[in-house]
Amino acid sequence: MSERRGPTIRRRRLGNELRRHRDAAGITIEAVAEKLECSASKISRIETGHTTASPRDVRDMLLIYGLSAAESEELVQIAREARQKGWWHPYSKVLAGSYVGLESAANSMRTYEQQVVPGLLETEAYASAMIRAARPDIEPDQVTQRVRVRINRQSLLTQEDPVDLWVVLDEAVLHRPVGGDAVMRGQLRRLVEVAELPNVTLQILPFAVGAHAGMDGTFTILSFPEAGDPDVVYAENATGGLFLEKSDELQKYNFIFDHIRAAATRPEDSIAQIAELAEEPLWNWRPRGSMGT
CATH class of the missing domain: 3.30.870 (Endonuclease; Chain A)
Structure with a gap:
């Protein structure tokens, strides 16, 4: 992995994109958490880049926001990259x-x-x-x-x-x-x-x-x-x-x-x-x- 494409920046970018899609869909964090059967704080931490989202979580979230599987694939790949370990781990x-x-x-x-x-x-x-x-x-x-x-x-x-x-x-x-x-x-x-x-x-x-x-x-x-x-x-x-x-x-x-x-x-x-x-x-x-x- 390139030094410029480390897991931390990937996690941050993923969170920004998920928040953008949620806002565009007009859905609250609480509504997403209810559908995924998790806490609202988990969704918030994913969006701020403080928690790594699993590829499955990303697929499920983007499905709620109305994106197709094909449209979601790029962010799912970013989720995979964000789960890798940096040299500092x-x-x-x-x-x-x-x-x-x-x-x-x-x-x-x-x-x-x-x-x-x-x-x-x-x-x-x-x-x-x-x-x-x-x-x-x-x-x-x-x-x-x-x-x-x-x-x-x-x-x-x-x-x-x-x-x-x-x-x-x-x-x-x-x-x-x-x-x-x-x-x-x-x-x-x-x-x-x-x-x-x-x-x-x-x-x-x-x-x-x-x-x-x-x-x-x-x-x-x-x-x-x-x-x-x-x-x-x-x-x-x-x-x-x-x-x-x-x-x-x-x-x-x-x-x-x-x-x-x-x-x-x-x-x-x-x-x-x-x-x-x-x-x-x-x-x-x-x-x-x-x-x-």
């Missing part, structure tokens, strides 16, 4: 939501990060230190699994058809020595290295900008290659994050990202700044006469 116990699946299907990503380096750009040492600090409640083997997922995700940047990634980092990310001096220096050098890829654009949003359009928090806008798969915004939080798909929400976040990148330092100057910090990081700076350790 063995790590499902340490993953929250369907972000990794959507990320693997995206052809373009625009990210603003306030606190830490995004997972696609992290070194193994940085990722391990960050996860341990952010999640002191989880077991060491879970930390290892989470780090492994992050490293595996990074193949999206170098595969035959790589994702186009545009990242704006708040300057605070560069000055927070996650994992200590050596780990952070290695992470900064990694940013410089990855920024040389033709499909990666990296900018720094400097402190000097002051208040800005992205003050509300970190987010990622994911875009997909096929017209039937609309953009989605992932707004991250401590419990896993929210997926936003309404047109007004997408418009808002596109507006915010455009303002953030316009305010950010140019890519070439951003990389020069990161390279300089890797050699002379500010967290090691001490004013003359300081008694700090």
Whole structure:
């Protein structure tokens, strides 16, 4: 299966199409659930892409909506593809939501990060230190699994058809020595290295900008290659994050990202700044006469 046709995006597309056909038929979710002898929440979760529908469920639903067997076959095939397992399935116990699946299907990503380096750009040492600090409640083997997922995700940047990634980092990310001096220096050098890829654009949003359009928090806008798969915004939080798909929400976040990148330092100057910090990081700076350790 192509990376751009993963099960998560198939499940999302299937849900959108089923909802469209139900709306066109003028049938409520409750009526569908009654005919299929299941809960209304199951139908709702199928339509939002949170639950995988069986091919039989899809056939039955489309029959209710008045589609013929021939007309239904394409969506039934999508239902079969959506039931396949992505490479991340063995790590499902340490993953929250369907972000990794959507990320693997995206052809373009625009990210603003306030606190830490995004997972696609992290070194193994940085990722391990960050996860341990952010999640002191989880077991060491879970930390290892989470780090492994992050490293595996990074193949999206170098595969035959790589994702186009545009990242704006708040300057605070560069000055927070996650994992200590050596780990952070290695992470900064990694940013410089990855920024040389033709499909990666990296900018720094400097402190000097002051208040800005992205003050509300970190987010990622994911875009997909096929017209039937609309953009989605992932707004991250401590419990896993929210997926936003309404047109007004997408418009808002596109507006915010455009303002953030316009305010950010140019890519070439951003990389020069990161390279300089890797050699002379500010967290090691001490004013003359300081008694700090």
